[in-house]
Amino acid sequence: MEVWFTEDQTKNLRISCRVREVLFSGESPFQKVAVLDTLEFGRMLTLDNVIQTNIKDEFVYHEMITHVGLNTHADPKKVLVIGGGDGGTVREIVKHKGVEKVVHVEIDQMVIDVAKKFFPELSVGFNDPRVEILVDDGIKHVKENKHTYDMIIVDSTDPVGPAVGLFSEEFYRSVYEALREDGLFVAQTESPFFNSDLITRVTSTISGIFPVTRLFQAVVPTYPGGYWTFTMGSKKYDPLAVDTEKISALDTKWYSPEIHRTAFVLQPFVKELLPK
Template identity: 45%
Template structure:
């Protein structure tokens, strides 16, 4: 890489980061992988020329993709993470004392290895005895995981390459089947401004399977437009009203982004988008 790294966020929009250095780069079985050190945002993991996270703002992503669904479930004990080989989602899941088991299903073993070496604070939870890390294709795994989960976190890359199949109705059906009676799934679902059609498509698929569907957002500067969405499906609980404020209060002192006020506000969507997705 040169002294600047640029991510093409749409065909007509790119964001650039001035680099201190490229720490590591390889071509894995599935994707191009790089770890870069930037002046503005610290270290970044880059997959196929797309920023996965930075040290500067990863907490805004991981805290929101995890705590919003975890606080909705009345007693989450068994949690699945699809993707997320960096360990950030696992770190946040382990903050919940009810959790007994976490399964991380990451297709690319190299992501896990790189996270352990270059992002130790992010990946430390991967060594927790409650956590099982398996490096395999989640699409195949979800056809018969052999257990039931309370919450599923789809912490995938963008819907291209090896992650494309994680955004299909057939995959969501498999996830739904492997969730318990109060089961909940949350997936990262791109920017409201650059991918509204994609988010609407996810909502329509979720509506075929779940009684409650909702979109909520977080501000993540290194992601396209900085305004990022998550799409949630819940079998029984209403994401906007049925979450536990008491458990949230207990978590807040250890968190950097999430709080109860932000939880409520995250479901407040811009009018143009709310009308478009109709959830």
């Protein structure tokens, strides 16, 4: 008998993966958590029946949400990660030897526990002595820690359920206050094909708060449409002004000095979504 997992990516679009085995299924106080062994993408983490990450394509998302910002900031010492309980973002951050402290705030302990058990390739960064894991509300954390971080990464789920507040103007203003005088932040901002209104709203809001706002993109096959965006808000540094020849080599599969620059080359239909 064939077993398939199906995600309703929009009201009119689904993606299905054939499943070899259900490795874990549970429900936390926040969401349904499952780990599936799929034939196409390997081990896959889903939350509330929405694909979060998998072994086959995870590196694209995790490398882009981290290295673009870390290589834009002149000297990032203290980094905050909100969400991203699978650990992939933390894994990429600790590749940067100049980073002295990573504070990882994840609201759901079950996601962290599942990542440690079923995704050792992603959660390996949790073992780095520079990493502090806090099971807490990221929105509350940024409000309580002003002028603290050089970089903040918002590795959130889609803007539903616990993550809704991570896409609000109030939150972005709290992020601004939590950053040091030359700080910057990066957030995942969904698909230009299926979330165009969100991208317009978010980039407009962030550009009203941060002197530098940039949208950049990558390809993540299991996310709706495959074409995914990230938004950077920066108090000082412009990622387009980075001397890519000075970017140190990293153990990456997607990100590179060339990708750092070309990720900001946007198609005309995406440019139309941005503030004029």
